Amino acid sequence: MRTLKHISKLLLVTLLMMSCENSQKKKASLPEQKTQKKVTAKDILGNKNYLAISYGGYRDTLRNIQPTIAELKEDMKILYAMDIRVLRTYNVQLPHATNILKAIRELKNEDTNFEMYVMLGAWIDCKNAWTNQVPDHNQESEQNKGEIERAVALANQYDDIVKIIAVGNEAMVKWAASYYVQPNVILKWVNHLQELKATGKLSKDLWITSSDNFASWGGGDKIYHVEDLNKLIKAVDYISMHTYPMHDTHYHPVFWGIEENSEKSSLQKIDAAMLRAKEYAISQYDSVFNYMKSLGVNKPIHIGETGWASSSNGHYGNRGSKATDEYKEAIYYKHMREWTAEANMSCFYFEAFDEIWKDARNPGGSENHFGLFTIDGKAKYALWNLVDKGAFKGLTRNGNPITKTYSGDKDSLLLEVQLPPIKAKVTVNH
Template sequence: MGIASSFFRTSLCASLALTLACTPPTNGSDNGPTPAEILGNPDYQAMSYGGYRGKTRDDGPTVEQLVDDIRILNAMGIKLLRTYNTSQFPQAERLLEAIRREKQADPSFEMYVMLGAWIEAKNSWAEAVWDADNDTWIEGTGPDHTEGNLQNNSQEIDTAIRLANEHPDIVKAISVGNEAMVQWAVTYFVYPKTILKWVNYLQAAKASGELKADVWVTSSDNYESWGGGNPVYHTADLTQLFEAVDFVSVHTYPFHDSFYNPSFWGVLPSEEALPFDEMTGLTMDRAIAYAKGQYQSVLDYMSQLGIDKPVHIGETGWASIDGTAYGVKGSKAADEYKQKAFHDRLRAWTDEEGISLFFFEAFDEQWKNADSPDHSENHFGLVTLDNELKYALWEAFDEGRFAELTRNGAPLKKSFSGELESLLASAMVPPFKSQMAVRRIETVNKTREPGEAVTEQRLVVVHDTLSDDSSDITFPSAMLKLTPWEGTTAIELMPDGVVRIETRAGDWWGASLEFAADVGEDLSAFNQGTLHFDIRGSDNVNFSLGFQTGNFLRGDQVNNFANFGPSSNRRVSSDWQAVALPISEINSGTDMTDVSNLIALLSQDRAPEREIFLRNIYFSQE
């Protein structure tokens, strides 16, 4: 059916400036269980799925390879899959064909799909141009987060409608966007109004009969994007989105936060003498509690809004290998033993509570970080690219579930050759809390509320000699979070009071000491003052350093930076040097009543494994 055959659809498409090929629902006598009967039902275990074997997605898996995969997934007990794209790559369409073939061969075979439609901003993935002289982005470059990529987004939604109508017995839900609203996804995020537009579009298509009415519509996003964290996300558009979706799909990742926000992670002092399995089990229990807390925070916000809808976990997972942040030099989280512990504990809870859990993911993929084989993103699967079943699936293997099944023409086998002793030898003891680096600075002035003007002569961030014994010295009114931007760095406070920043591989990197409050610190009295610090580190990296005002999530953040490195007149060496930056020279004319990051570093240079050290950081009014 073309657009012209339906006045309603023609009007709707025209209003959105789209050109969509609309396919009518397929009339079938039995489309199987409804979404309400599947979602939250432990008899329909869910999994995030990507079947890409190679280092790019350009050559996706064939239908025959996908048949192999769904047979393996069925042996795992999985009956509900989540995909991520519809039109950009052919995998979703081929997957549905593979399921159809298997159902035709075996009418009792059950496998259902939540189709993901990829949503992104206008000019997503375009490289923005950084003007180092003026410490700003050149206007007109990079993503425009206020608008969506109309061509891509319309094609994704149109294809989702077509596929759902062609496979009414398989497609049970459509997810509009994947982490598309979380604003640290700086290359592609959109605001809730864009997601809302497409959710409403799908709901209207259901009402008109252009999309089968029993397909549920949602958006899959980070718990903060669903209102469970920073109040910046609490907007009228988000409230309307809650009202428009049929259910809420929430992401939670304790694995990532084991390094970047490790408040829950690590072995407590009272547990250090316990056997490995006990101390690890208690640590993983806290990881589960952390995930439950993020899930509950979304429920709490929905309750505030008076909204009562099903909430499921659209994505979470645990990587088994990592060479940097989560490996032996980081949080020591990435191994198969902990992956199984997380998977089994979270499955038990979600099954008991009637929550669908789309565990990420079924099979390892290598396209996300093709140049870094040991990167965690390549190792979230329960099955390796070499057909090894990780520890979470050993019991199922012993039960004979995978007998005679193959992937890429080869049989499946246990990792570590099935030797438990070898697996345990590879598992890392979680870090002891007593020895973990600090990623929060909690020395605060509890007598002043965030937003109140700092009147003392000096505001100390961290210093080895300055203290609040003097009436002219104070500390921030809220704690400071040591924040690595998008995982491009590691940042930590060393026991000697030194802030250490280590860069990762990437085209840019950044980190900050973030003021952990809803408003920034009021440093209006310091307009003519000075930012002081000592610095040393790698001498072959260019970066900007200073402070930030405003809030990135609100869209009003401003960098107040000076340039450092070999391309500037401020060079860094292996020796400590004292720096005094006049605030009047680096202030970009911004509102000093809202200093959101008291120290921030940003570089547009690719410079992996460089180190910068800072100490004795403070602001003075003179």
């Protein structure tokens, strides 16, 4: 009996071992389940694998005509196809930003490989901004508190998507005469958000900044060099600065004019002017960096906004500085992507799609033409190479496949490209 029991035990052990081995083989043959990695702002910013862009999905002349979730998802797929992984939004007063977050969540649920993150903007105004009363730049709007609360709620609800909160957009620069505030207002809300992080009411990995003109960060007139700005620079997790050489082709065209007697071809002259535009943007970055260092601060600076319009019937067009067309826009886009990649900076390029609500009364105004895509989904010259590569195959916007502007005819495009003015005839406009 002992021998039979012993044999039975051996058989049982053998069967168990075979069962375990088969189970392991089955597991090995199953496809791996992809789990989405935990990504933080620190991982994203300055990482060339996470291209950034400023995004508004508005397709009409009025912002109260909000893009649908389906339309936003359509745009997300287009941007994903061009390797965009981080979007910048501007306010949480309207449904737009919330709906973008919903659209991204749905796409992530549909495809675990889909990856998109957001720099969530909270709009900040002074008292009486956008009213028929005189703006009071020394007091803040009563609306700011609610705007910050909404941003906090969304950052917590979509903590897998929202990685940055930007307090204000060009909210400190003095030429934003309709709404600008003093730096103490931005400082107040940045400190508030940092306190929420410290007390566990916001993710400690969420980065807080304000996105503003280079001058507002100390890189321009000394009028901005106040103690509250210095405190703000120390309080943010990084500096988000804006630089717009295109605007200064009219307002401060020190880099823009071309030599009258030059043997270069027209395109070579334009290329040289666009290279100077890039160098001008770098000089503005350097001015902010140097001011920050003068305070004994060392933290990242990223480009929160820069762009170049493809058309203008005003200051920057053919009756002005002759700066705007798709050729120059494409050169500038290439320069900005190359420079920021080499410098390990993020660039929230402005912008993804044309938005015609921005200057609805003047369809030819430059503000309506900063997109890399037209409203109906045509890729401007900067992105023709991606169309050629088939990056947008099967994708549509407003029911239209993604095709090239000018039907892909570069000669037709170049017919509309004009030389910048002769250097001796360039004047500074204030």
